[in-house]
Amino acid sequence: MLEEWFLLNGVFNIGDWIPWLSFLDLQGYVKRMKALYKKFDRFHNYVIDDHQTRMETEKDFVPGDVDLLAGGTDTSATTIEWAIHELLKHPHVIEKAKEELDRVIGRNRWLEENDFPNLPYIDAIIMESMRLHPLATFLAPHYAMEDCKVAGYDISKGTTILVNTWSIGRDPNSWDAPNEFLPERFVGKEIDLTGSNFALLPFGSGRRRCPGYNLGLKFVRLICCMDLI
Numbered sequence: 001m002l003e004e005w006f007l008l009n010g011v012f013n014i015g016d017w018i019p020w021l022s023f024l025d026l027q028g029y030v031k032r033m034k035a036l037y038k039k040f041d042r043f044h045n046y047v048i049d050d051h052q053t054r055m056e057t058e059k060d061f062v063p064g065d066v067d068l069l070a071g072g073t074d075t076s077a078t079t080i081e082w083a084i085h086e087l088l089k090h091p092h093v094i095e096k097a098k099e100e101l102d103r104v105i106g107r108n109r110w111l112e113e114n115d116f117p118n119l120p121y122i123d124a125i126i127m128e129s130m131r132l133h134p135l136a137t138f139l140a141p142h143y144a145m146e147d148c149k150v151a152g153y154d155i156s157k158g159t160t161i162l163v164n165t166w167s168i169g170r171d172p173n174s175w176d177a178p179n180e181f182l183p184e185r186f187v188g189k190e191i192d193l194t195g196s197n198f199a200l201l202p203f204g205s206g207r208r209r210c211p212g213y214n215l216g217l218k219f220v221r222l223i224c225c226m227d228l229i
């Protein structure tokens, strides 16, 4: 079900781009999304029935479970895959990262969560990989709640907004040598990953920013380190 969910979220749906054709659902994606929604609904009902001890109020949160399931699985895995992909293409980066791990952790103890602030190069690798390969190329679709202006363009209330983080991350106005994998660009710099730097938005920004960024980053850091050892 999650695979279908991710596929349908990523597909090019003609009706989204040519709204007057939307009602025809030419590719059948809307039909598939509705069928999947029903399946998730049945799944949730099953989980709720199974957990008799749940308090009545908790049921209000259940629709968000799909988001949490989807947000908490493939996201970290895909981010890690991209980081490993870049590492394999850049063996000298692996060497530098191993050197950092050996220097900070050594070979005689386990890596711990509170070691991460002392591993700036590992963090730089992750940031650089997220800059080039943000998981959600267009973030999640947002909705303009009122008329506004963005970069001189008039956006009317009700418009669907797709933020292209992929191209923002490769914008030569914000980044030198934007298409190159250079973790060094982040070393010694205080660059935020979680939404205050608009040139780098792998988790989005503002109130709809990814609520799981902390957990997601923990997974990514930990597994990248494990792969390097």
Ligand code: HEM
Binding pocket: 067, 068, 071, 072, 073, 075, 076, 079, 135, 136, 139, 140, 141, 201, 202, 203, 204, 205, 207, 208, 209, 210, 211, 212, 213, 215, 216, 217, 220
């Ligand atoms: C490296 C891992 C992750 C990345 C790169 C990532 C990225 C994102 C992005 C780009 C968004 C959309 C933000 C926007 O449109 O402004 C999002 C939303 C969301 N993420 Fe994550 N995420 C990750 C991990 C997680 C984890 C571990 C969880 C939960 C356990 C999670 C739960 C969610 C939820 C529930 C939303 C929807 C928030 C809303 O619509 O208000 N994510 N994530």
